[in-house]
Amino acid sequence: MSPASPSVPAVALIPDTTSTRQYIGAWSVLSVLQYFVAESAVIGAWAGSQPYDRRTGYISDLGAVHCGIYAGRDVCSPLHWLMNASFVVQGLGMLLGALLLASGLLCVAARARAQVLPGRRKPWLTAISVRILTGTAGAGTMIVGLVPEDAGSALHFVGAVVYFLAGGAALLLLGILWLRQTPLGWFILVCGVVSLAALVTGGLTGMDVPEPGTLERLMGYPVTVGVAAAGLVIAQRVHWHRREIRATAAVRA
Helix, strand or coil, X not given: CCCCCCCCHHHXXXXXXXXXXXXXXXXXXXXXHHHHHHHHHHHHCCCCCCCCCCCXXXXXXXXXXCCEEECCEEECCCCHHHHHHHHHHHHHHHHHHHHHCCXXXXXXXXXXXXXXXXXXXXXXXXXXXXXXXXHHHHHXXXXXXXXXXXXXXXXXXXXXXXXXXXXXXXXXXXXHHHCCCCCHHHXXXXXXXXXXXXXXXXXXXXXXXXXXXXXXXHHHHHHHHHHHHHHHHHHHHHHHHHHHHHHHHXXXX
């Protein structure tokens, strides 16, 4: 009897793409889209002396608890609690996704019956890094919501930078991992590049640009949209696979 080849498919791992854990994790990540709804509502309730403009207004101004002059800006956001709650919910969604979505699943972009060879360490390490960075970004935006900009603490600034940096890096790695697996791999990669490029620009200029609000949103919006896109890929495919299994079981019954 000839010895078995070390590369036979039987030794490969086939990630479970239909478990409830993966489904909840995917929808947790997708839930970050609530941020855009909350932001629009808070902007609509803005009570500053000048209308809020996304091009010039900082995102954190929407979560400032007190009305008054802050860093030379007239800030007054009656629905600050909603904005801060949205930051926290967004962070929780990313944290849950990082905890629940398995590394093997991220390696295969939720493709049914796709195999991950144990000997290929690079995809595994990349997927693990994506999970760690996503969870870190989630913790960062939670800090932003729990410590508003006018709370007199540097933690707010640190949390924002952590969110932009870790979130952009997570999308960059995930996009590279998914380039040959789903068309959205390129979109996710671009989101990461745009976010990190804007962050570098903000650091080099000290945000002293004609439209600081636009620049800050180029740091943050791509992270939210890219993370949601990744959640959509996984949620849709997990749903399809679960439906396929139910249909197969019904035929056999």
